[in-house]
Amino acid sequence: MLLFLFFMSSDIFLLAVMAYDRYVAICHPLHYTSVMKWGRCIQLAGGAWAAGFFNAALHTGTLFSLPFCSNIITQFFCEIPHLMEISCSDPYFSEMWVLLFSSALGLGCFVLIVTSYVHIFTAVLRMSSKASRQKAFSTCIPHLTVVSLLLSTGIFSYVMPPSSPSNNLDEVLAVIYSVVPPMMNPLIYSMRNKDVKTALWKLFYQTLPNNKSVP
Incomplete structure (x- = not known):
């Protein structure tokens, strides 16, 4: 649970940092090298990982300090809502402040991303060159x-009402938001690389019949 929450929280914080990076690159291109220095990048990435670990440690310490009436959950990993369901005491009071703290961090990241892209789109629409x-x-x-x-996958998973034990909807939704986005990251970010696109096209053609000799 600690590792899952750490990676998930760090991913959200790093996405906010990347939004700021794109804001500086597009809105202040002449100052990019002076603003986003190597040391600054290390500080931003380290801050994201530190905040992610602190958030994960808060949730893990709070939840596992509670007594549990069972050790069986209808999920393939220790997810917060499922652990709260098997607690013998009222977990909402203990977990409420941690959830509020995490919600504030998540909302801050969301506001930073939205604000960055509002400035980015405003600057892009002012560009006279279509190529730019x-x-x-x-x-x-x-x-x-x-x-x-x-x-979208995270909100959809937590907004949906809990499914009955007879079906596996909770497990499917958990896979969608915990596995699919990280799995798609390398593909999404690599598609702008010409060498990667060329290699993928070669691989695609080589899988077709009568195209084994493609260089």
Whole structure:
């Protein structure tokens, strides 16, 4: 549970950092090298990982300090809602402040991402060159795709009412938001690389009949 929450929280914080990086690159391109120095990047990434670990430690320490009436959950990993269901005491009072803290962090990241893209789109629409606008949008599309995929699957999983023990809807939804976005990240971010696209096209043609000799 600690590792899952750490990676999930760090992913959200890093997405906010990446939104700021794109804001500086598009809205202040002449100052990018001075603002996003190597040391600054290390500080932002380290801060995201530290905040992710602190958030994960809070949830893990709070939940596992509670007494449990059972050790069986209808999920393939220790997810917060399922652990709260098997607690012998009222877990909502103990977990409420941690949830509020995590919600505030998540809301802050969401506001930072939205604010960054409002400034980015405003700057892009002011560009006179069509090529510059296309280049700016191509820089933002992979990040926006990852953010949309993570948020939509996560919100859908937690907003949906809990399923009955007879079906596996909870497990399927958990796989969608915990496995699919990280699995798609390398593909989404690599599609802008010409060498990667060329290699994928070669691999695709080589899998077709009568195309084994493609160089």
